[in-house]
Amino acid sequence: MEIKEVNRNIPEDRENSNERFRVRYKDKSKFDLLVVNICRIKTNEIQAFSFKSSDLPDKDSIHFSTSINNGKFQVDWKGISSSPKTKKKIIDKVPEKKKPVTETNTVQIESFKPIVGKNPKVLILGTMPGKDSLRLNEYYANSRNVFWKIIYELHNSEIQYDYESKTEFLKQNGISIWDVCHKANRESSLDSDIKNEVPNELNDFLKANPSIKIIAFNGQKAEKLYDKYFERFDGINYMTLLSTSPANASYSFQEKIDNWNKIIKPSS
Incomplete structure (x- = not known):
């Protein structure tokens, strides 16, 4: 059975908004079951909904919304009616006790x-x-990481909270994102814990995308790792930006915005 899985990350300031967001599945003939995981970041509660492809509407999406009713996190959808074929489950993730950071604990x-x-x-x-990104299979998924807020702010646009809309927004504005490392050992989400890294094939990527004229490092660690493994290309403007990570708390959001504005106006 072919399964298509879609994850949606709901930050605390959006969980009771009742605003609808789309979960897209495109061609339903390419899978048998659609699984939608809605994660409430505040509590790590996940509600998972399963829909048979034969029950899905011909349109390429289902509209979901979240709300808090009597203290409970509730997920509703529109575009397909409830039926015994639709299963719902709630998983409460209990945080594990933090282990000492040692070489044997790294993964x-x-x-x-x-x-x-x-x-x-x-x-x-x-x-x-980071760990939240790996869990949800999304770039910059930590709700305290301001990457997406900055990108939308730079383009004077209202932030969208479904991941497909975010990635499409990047593409429409000529922005690509990747990481310097392909593989690495790391215990936490901190850059300082990265060990035994193997770089991505960035040289091949840049040769395949000659339209790229700016490489912007999201923090100093990304720059250091890049310079460890790669030469800098002529004709590309390299810039190191303030990290959007919540660990970089010594700078205000406005200071980060002003700094990141360089990717829009490189000459400023």
Whole structure:
């Protein structure tokens, strides 16, 4: 059975908004079951909904919304009626006790494929996905990471909270994103814990996308890792930006916005 799984990350300031967001599945003939995981970031509660492809409407999406009713996190959808074929489950994730950071506790993680549209102008490079990103299979999924807020703010647009809309927004604005590391050992989400890293094939990526004229490092660690493994290309403007990570708390959001504005106006 072919299963298509879609994850949606609901930050605390959106969980009681009742605003609808789309979960897209495109061609329903390519899978048998659609699984939609809605994660409430505040509590790590996940509600998983399963829909048979034969029950899905011909349109390419279902509309979901979230709300808080009598203190409970509730998920509703529109576009398909409830039936015994639709299963619902709730998983409460209990945080594990934090272990001391030692070499034996490290695990090997892998980065995602790059997000790249047609003729990108900017490549933003991070280091490796954090734990929230790995869990949800989304770039910059930590609700306290301001990456997406900055990107939308730079383009004077209202932020969208479904991941497909975010990635499409990047492509439409000529921005691609990837990480310097393909594989690495790391215990936490901190860049300082990255060990035994293996870089991505960035040289091949840049040769395949000659329209890229700016490489922006999301923090100093990404720059250091890049310079460890790669030469800098002529004709590309390299810039190191303030990290959007919540660990970089010494700078205000406005200071980060002003700094990241360089990818829109490189000469400023």
